[in-house]
Amino acid sequence: MHRIVAGIPTLKHHCDTLARDSERYRPTQCPHCGLGHPWLHGHYTRKADRTTSGQENPVPISRFFCRNCGHTCSRLPSCIAPRRWYGWALQQTVLMLLWTGLSLYAISSLPALLDTSPPCRSTCRRWWRWLQGGGAEFEFRLRSAFPDWGRAVGWPDFWVSALRQRSLSAIMTWLDHHAVSVP
Ligand SMILES: [Zn+2]
Structure with missing residues (x-):
């Protein structure tokens, strides 16, 4: 649905x-x-x-x-993530920071992210694992629909490339509308 x-x-x-x-x-x-x-x-x-x-x-x-x-x-x-305490925009920011090499501890110690108190380390870790776990199916569906999204394959290169094309919110909305479960 x-x-x-x-x-x-x-x-x-x-x-x-x-x-x-x-x-x-x-x-x-x-x-x-x-x-x-x-x-x-x-x-x-x-x-x-x-x-x-x-x-x-x-x-x-x-x-x-x-x-x-x-x-x-x-x-x-589309700004609210189902069953999440934080919106997609903040999740995208945290994931990008993790991929650039910032530690969970460093992120949770930042004074603010997008005018929000940064989420705790376990929350950031959960987002990371969620995208990594569902990543293969998400990636397959997105690559089939958007073959021009670059040649990057696998975790997390594909996502760094994909998030240059569209926001996490727009990607998850698209997946939701194509019968992929987006928890
Ligand atoms: Zn009914």
């Missing part, structure tokens, strides 16, 4: 879109039974802004209800 709504780069953009164009979040069909046009079924709130100012926190996330099977589902703007 398409869990991520593309082209919503910031939490502010998400709040504006919800207010002006909330239909953008509605799934075309129920992810459980396939019936079309689930009903809007209120919102839940999610803490998503880890910046030191935290102005957009918490943000509402639309929930949809299927009148056929009774399931509810929700969809996230």
Whole structure:
């Protein structure tokens, strides 16, 4: 199922879109039974802004209800990573710093990253392992679709090259829309 709504780069953009164009979040069909046009079924709130100012926190996330099977589902703007405490932009920054050779300790000791307190070492390590673990499938799908993304193969060269072409948020949104599970 398409869990991520593309082209919503910031939490502010998400709040504006919800207010002006909330239909953008509605799934075309129920992810459980396939019936079309689930009903809007209120919102839940999610803490998503880890910046030191935290102005957009918490943000509402639309929930949809299927009148056929009774399931509810929700969809996230592309700036929020499913089941993660931090957004894609910060994850991308941390991964790039790790690939340049900075240690986990050095990253967790930085005063701030993208106006956010840096995540702890275990969180950074988890992101690294997550991308390394899912990397082969992600890489296969991306290379099939974007053969012009350079000749770099394997971990992490392919990702350094890929993130020059598109942001991690855009890549994960694309994978989500092509039936690849993006936890
Ligand atoms: Zn359903």
